[in-house]
Amino acid sequence: MNVLPLMVALPLGMGFLIPMVSRKNRRTADVLGNLATLSLLIMSLYLFKIGNQIYFMGGWKPPLGINLVLDGLSAFFLLIVNLVAFIVTLYSVDYMEVYTSKLRYYSLFLLMLAGMNGVVLTGDIFNLFVFLEIAVISAYALVGFGTEAEELEASFKYLVLGTVSSIFILLGIGFLYSLTGTLNLADIGSKISGISAGHAFWFVVILFIFGFGLKAALVPFHAWLPDAHPSAPAPISAVLSGLLIKTLGIYPFLRIFYNIFGFPLLETRFIPQILMFLGGASMLTGALLALVQNDVKRMFAYSSVSNIGYIVIAFSLGTPLGIMAALLHTFVHATSKALLFLTAGSLEYRLETRNIKKMGGLMEKMPITGISGNIGFLSLAGIPPLAGFWSKLFIILALLDAGRLGWAIFTILVSVLTLGYYLRMNRYVFFGPLKKNLQRIKESPVFMTASMLILSLITVFLGVILIPHLRSIVLDPAVRSLINGTKYISMVMGG
Amino acid sequence: MEYILSFVLLMIGLYCVTTKKNIVKIIIGLNIMEYAINLFLILIGYRQGGIAPIRTPDMSLAYFLRYSVDPLPQALVVTSIVIGFGVLALSVSMAIRIYERYGTFDINEIKRLKG
Numbered sequence: 001m002n003v004l005p006l007m008v009a010l011p012l013g014m015g016f017l018i019p020m021v022s023r024k025n026r027r028t029a030d031v032l033g034n035l036a037t038l039s040l041l042i043m044s045l046y047l048f049k050i051g052n053q054i055y056f057m058g059g060w061k062p063p064l065g066i067n068l069v070l071d072g073l074s075a076f077f078l079l080i081v082n083l084v085a086f087i088v089t090l091y092s093v094d095y096m097e098v099y100t101s102k103l104r105y106y107s108l109f110l111l112m113l114a115g116m117n118g119v120v121l122t123g124d125i126f127n128l129f130v131f132l133e134i135a136v137i138s139a140y141a142l143v144g145f146g147t148e149a150e151e152l153e154a155s156f157k158y159l160v161l162g163t164v165s166s167i168f169i170l171l172g173i174g175f176l177y178s179l180t181g182t183l184n185l186a187d188i189g190s191k192i193s194g195i196s197a198g199h200a201f202w203f204v205v206i207l208f209i210f211g212f213g214l215k216a217a218l219v220p221f222h223a224w225l226p227d228a229h230p231s232a233p234a235p236i237s238a239v240l241s242g243l244l245i246k247t248l249g250i251y252p253f254l255r256i257f258y259n260i261f262g263f264p265l266l267e268t269r270f271i272p273q274i275l276m277f278l279g280g281a282s283m284l285t286g287a288l289l290a291l292v293q294n295d296v297k298r299m300f301a302y303s304s305v306s307n308i309g310y311i312v313i314a315f316s317l318g319t320p321l322g323i324m325a326a327l328l329h330t331f332v333h334a335t336s337k338a339l340l341f342l343t344a345g346s347l348e349y350r351l352e353t354r355n356i357k358k359m360g361g362l363m364e365k366m367p368i369t370g371i372s373g374n375i376g377f378l379s380l381a382g383i384p385p386l387a388g389f390w391s392k393l394f395i396i397l398a399l400l401d402a403g404r405l406g407w408a409i410f411t412i413l414v415s416v417l418t419l420g421y422y423l424r425m426n427r428y429v430f431f432g433p434l435k436k437n438l439q440r441i442k443e444s445p446v447f448m449t450a451s452m453l454i455l456s457l458i459t460v461f462l463g464v465i466l467i468p469h470l471r472s473i474v475l476d477p478a479v480r481s482l483i484n485g486t487k488y489i490s491m492v493m494g495g
Numbered sequence: 496m497e498y499i500l501s502f503v504l505l506m507i508g509l510y511c512v513t514t515k516k517n518i519v520k521i522i523i524g525l526n527i528m529e530y531a532i533n534l535f536l537i538l539i540g541y542r543q544g545g546i547a548p549i550r551t552p553d554m555s556l557a558y559f560l561r562y563s564v565d566p567l568p569q570a571l572v573v574t575s576i577v578i579g580f581g582v583l584a585l586s587v588s589m590a591i592r593i594y595e596r597y598g599t600f601d602i603n604e605i606k607r608l609k610g
Binding site for chain 1: 505509512518521525528529532535536539567568571574575578581582585586589590592593596597605606607608
């Protein structure tokens with residue numbers, strides 16, 4: 001059976017079904033939501049077994065119809081998305097009790113998931129835009145889910161900037177269509193190589209860098225992220241920081257720049273260098289601003305800006321090692337940052353504050369939250385043998401391998417800054433003397449702790465992805481599908 | 496010439512979004528930008544004196560291909576209008592909630608988030 005359309009259809013259908021069937025009993029929504037994400041996770045694991053596959057919607061062949069394309073890169077991103085989404089829905093069972101409308105929460109969450117799966121799978125550029133809008137509109141609504149003053153403000157800010165970036169992406173798509181006369185990604189790729197790259201083509205590239213860069217929160221376009229991510233409910237912050245900025249920002253960059261336009265073409269006009277500078281700026285700005293934050297979630301949000309910089313720097317090298325490092329860091333950051341946001345949610349759930357100055361000594365009162373928080377910190381700070389160490393090591397090795405000694409030293413320095421802000425946070429939150437008013441704090445409810453434990457185990461053992469056998473299943477096909485660049489075109493058009 | 500018009504419209508929208516202080520005006524600016532893009536997409540498929548892209552039985556294929564406008568951008572615009580409508584509905588409802596919380600539409604007074 002072909003499961004590709006189900007990856008989009010299942011969350012979409014479930015998103016509409018949940019508010020209809022679970023009005024009387026609120027547990028139904030929990031069960032259905034978790035079942036949906038669990039089955040998506042199982043399907044995304046199953047997809048590694050099938051290998052490359054193309055699904056023609058309605059039986060229309062590539063240049064005419066919309067197709068869903070599964071290759072190594074899509075399978076890799078689907079695994080990340082559905083893994084984190086499942087753990088997050090598990091966490092929401094208890095956490096979302098404090099909000100009034102759980103039904104709408106699950107509905108919007110599954111819509112966002114459908115959008116993200118669609119973006120990763122689709123082989124049509126306008127379809128990509130539509131899925132991107134599905135994901136991002138539900139994200140606007142979820143950021144303002146609590147409808148408090150600050151949340152609405154953050155959500156509105158995100159909405160205005162997000163819509164402007166979407167409009168520029170659509171403008172770019174319009175230009176591409178008028179250049180090539182097709183919307184199919186593979187077909188665009190095969191026609192763009194025949195057209196001499198004129199001003200219009202470079203304008204499209206710049207529009208995409210702006211549009212997808214804003215979705216990924218690269219530095220000149222990052223202003224919305226530190227407001228939007230902390231304002232959302234904790235499980236949503238985990239998804240926004242862990243998944244949304246990668247599937248809507250990094251993935252289209254990788255797919256369009258490597259597979260469609262082809263990297264050698266872009267190198268003629270220093271596009272990779274521009275991306276590297278944006279990435280470097282993100283790394284430094286995010287790390288410096290994270291150092292001075294007193295709000296737990298705001299600090300994590302700035303750390304996300306910094307980590308997106310690592311990923312962008314690594315993939316704009318264009319070498320196999322760089323791509324591998326970027327993909328590995330994408331996975332590591334998705335799990336570690338989701339873990340950290342879930343920890344922050346657990347703290348907020350019990351303490352009802354996010355200010356680190358009001359916390360202290362929580363390690364003994366909330367041991368599981370403390371341990372999972374520390375695992376997340378250590379992983380992102382790059383302490384061996386946790387997964388974050390390996391991905392940062394590979395990024396630095398890739399930079400050295402490409403002969404960018406200055407960038408490698410810069411990356412190491414920013415890593416030290418990262419360690420600095422995590423240690424500062426750790427000292428205020430989990431260690432130090434216990435505050436008097438915190439004597440009666442208890443550990444979080446069972447679903448929250450269970451999901452945090454699962455995610456910490458994954459974060460600890462994510463390094464095993466580098467063992468040759470697993471690597472040849474998970475990581476290598478993704479790297480290969482980018483390295484081979486325009487092979488993607490012949491795969492879609494030929495099959 | 497028409498392309499320039501749609502870019503002027505886009506710039507008007509962008510100006511409106513970036514400089515206006517009133518939330519409602521910002522939403523209007525977003526919509527102007529969206530419609531500029533819709534106009535642009537329609538213009539890509541347009542040809543001078545073209546006919547509607549519907550092929551009637553008495554029309555030869557060569558005649559149809561020569562005179563009809565490109566139907567694909569029209570399909571895109573329909574989708575884009577629907578998306579624009581979704582964003583508009585969400586932003587307006589959000590503006591109402593913001594007015595309830597802050598008692599103003601002025602973005603100079605809506606700035607509790609800092610850092």
